[in-house]
Amino acid sequence: MSKRNAKNVHVNADDRVTLDGRHHCYVDEFKQGIVLESDDGGPRGVFALTWVDVEDHLRTSRLVIDKGYYAQSAAGTPAKTSSMEQVSRPAKFRPLAVDGTSLEKATPRSLEVRPMDVLEMDDHKLDIRRVGLNLGFWNRLHPEVQARFENARFVWATVAMDACTRALCALHLTKSTPSVSSVIATLAMAVREKGAENVMPSGRPDAVYFDVAAPYVSSKFRETVVRLTGKPPVPYTQRPHFRGRVERMFRAISSGRLPQADVVGDNILLAENYNPTKHSQLTHQELLDLLALLIVGCYQNTPHRGLALETPLQRWQQLSQQCEGVAPPLSKDEYRTLFGVKMLGRVYANGISVAGIEYRSAQIAELHKAGHRVDADVLLNEWDISVISFRDPRDGRWYNAPAVEEWLENVTLAEWMLAIRQIISRDGRFDCADRLAVTAALHHLKRAVATL
Numbered sequence: 001m002s003k004r005n006a007k008n009v010h011v012n013a014d015d016r017v018t019l020d021g022r023h024h025c026y027v028d029e030f031k032q033g034i035v036l037e038s039d040d041g042g043p044r045g046v047f048a049l050t051w052v053d054v055e056d057h058l059r060t061s062r063l064v065i066d067k068g069y070y071a072q073s074a075a076g077t078p079a080k081t082s083s084m085e086q087v088s089r090p091a092k093f094r095p096l097a098v099d100g101t102s103l104e105k106a107t108p109r110s111l112e113v114r115p116m117d118v119l120e121m122d123d124h125k126l127d128i129r130r131v132g133l134n135l136g137f138w139n140r141l142h143p144e145v146q147a148r149f150e151n152a153r154f155v156w157a158t159v160a161m162d163a164c165t166r167a168l169c170a171l172h173l174t175k176s177t178p179s180v181s182s183v184i185a186t187l188a189m190a191v192r193e194k195g196a197e198n199v200m201p202s203g204r205p206d207a208v209y210f211d212v213a214a215p216y217v218s219s220k221f222r223e224t225v226v227r228l229t230g231k232p233p234v235p236y237t238q239r240p241h242f243r244g245r246v247e248r249m250f251r252a253i254s255s256g257r258l259p260q261a262d263v264v265g266d267n268i269l270l271a272e273n274y275n276p277t278k279h280s281q282l283t284h285q286e287l288l289d290l291l292a293l294l295i296v297g298c299y300q301n302t303p304h305r306g307l308a309l310e311t312p313l314q315r316w317q318q319l320s321q322q323c324e325g326v327a328p329p330l331s332k333d334e335y336r337t338l339f340g341v342k343m344l345g346r347v348y349a350n351g352i353s354v355a356g357i358e359y360r361s362a363q364i365a366e367l368h369k370a371g372h373r374v375d376a377d378v379l380l381n382e383w384d385i386s387v388i389s390f391r392d393p394r395d396g397r398w399y400n401a402p403a404v405e406e407w408l409e410n411v412t413l414a415e416w417m418l419a420i421r422q423i424i425s426r427d428g429r430f431d432c433a434d435r436l437a438v439t440a441a442l443h444h445l446k447r448a449v450a451t452l
Contacts, residue, residue, distance in 0.1 A: 119205035142274035204327035340379035
């Protein structure tokens with residue numbers, strides 16, 4: 001088919017297309033026509049129309065193009081929208097079916113077609129109480145928790161969303177405005193294997209799209225994304241049709257547009273699980289981390305109009321099992337290399353000591369023999385402290401060293417520090433060799449605190 005038949009039809013990125021009572025954004029043009037994607041918050045649809053189809057739709061008033069909609073030009077008003085008949089009788093004006101093969105060929109690569117093709121990142125200021133009421137869990141929070149949140153109601157949320165399934169892979173809440181460290185922490189949460197995998201999926205993104213704000217354009221964030229994906233992050237200014245998804249999610253959880261979902265009842269912030277005596281020592285950031293799990297749990301399990309009334313979690317589970325699946329999350333070694341806590345460690349005869357834990361290896365022993373009082377760069381995976389990486393200053397290469405205590409596998413740094421604090425407050429001293437005491441303290445913490 002030739003473009004000649006529709007020479008009077010011109011669609012560009014500033015146009016808003018109304019088809020069958022729904023709004024769509026122009027994505028790209030292929031040789032025989034155009035590709036459209038819904039952008040009105042309703043059931044999501046990506047489909048192609050040939051130039052002849054566009055001309056036929058225009059002739060029957062089934063497709064209307066509002067020129068300059070996104071540009072918001074002051075000259076004149078937008079063109080007419082669809083009629084009431086189009087809205088009330090959508091079946092009559094259903095878009096023409098497009099063969100799956102031809103659509104796949106026509107769809108540009110910039111459109112996400114698999115989970116984790118594109119990871120979108122953005123942030124927004126939230127009213128905790130309003131979000132809790134809209135999602136249906138505020139009245140189930142313990143009164144002490146409500147009081148603490150009332151004193152600090154507004155927080156900043158940084159999210160990482162899978163563009164294909166709308167699933168939240170990470171949600172990081174902070175009292176202060178997002179910083180480079182909080183944005184990188186959100187990215188790290190999205191790509192690591194999480195204990196909340198049944199609520200918050202994980203994977204390795206092919207590309208990262210971001211909001212043009214100071215933390216995202218920093219050299220540190222850019223370098224981290226390049227090391228993770230092999231390519232620099234893409235600002236929304238280059239792909240404006242992606243930005244609306246995250247913004248719609250923020251509007252939905254803040255405006256009450258989402259139906260209230262059932263709250264999973266194991267979060268300790270809920271009245272039936274909260275113990276003021278045990279949990280009053282939780283820091284404000286720990287409270288925010290637990291609140292993030294509640295928000296994600298509600299959002300992920302709520303039917304989404306853009307997903308044909310499937311929930312983001314259902315769509316993720318369905319698509320992540322198809323075709324090639326999703327690239328797995330970073331391994332513990334990869335995560336430690338990319339997102340590990342960096343520190344300087346002193347090499348002793350017994351190894352390297354970090355937070356009261358001894359790490360030993362043959363390489364460390366050789367390094368100590370080569371020179372006393374040697375310092376080495378150390379990387380620690382705060383989500384699994386059973387192994388560290390250290391850089392041998394003699395050759396500049398990184399090596400791993402396991403902890404002497406083998407039972408520390410999958411123990412987080414936060415859990416370890418809390419266990420030490422608990423033992424010292426009870427016994428007045430701490431002995432790392434007392435395995436039973438440390439194990440009991442860690443077991444108590446794992447039951448009392450749900451961590452991300």
